Amino acid sequence: MKFVAEIDIMPHKELLDPQGKAVANNLKNIDIHEVSDVRIGKHITISLEAETEDAAREIVDNACRKLLANLIMESFSFELKSE
DSSP: OEEEEEEEEEEOTTSOOHHHHHHHHHHHHTTOOSOOOOOOOEEEEEEEEOSSHHHHHHHHHHHIIIIIOOTTTEEEEEEEEEO
């Protein structure tokens, strides 16, 4: 079966996000004052083939844990869809 995984990787909330802070500060410079916090992460799309949905989930989870996310500084979540 073919699957598509939509993966979101974000810095842990406890860690400083300098890129997010810079965006939040600059929003005020363009007269957008309603935003109080910005966190910036990564979005990754993976197409894969697996025997079952459970097998596909395991593949994506392993990819995130071993390569895509730095688990010391980032967390990840993903949604899996069959094609």
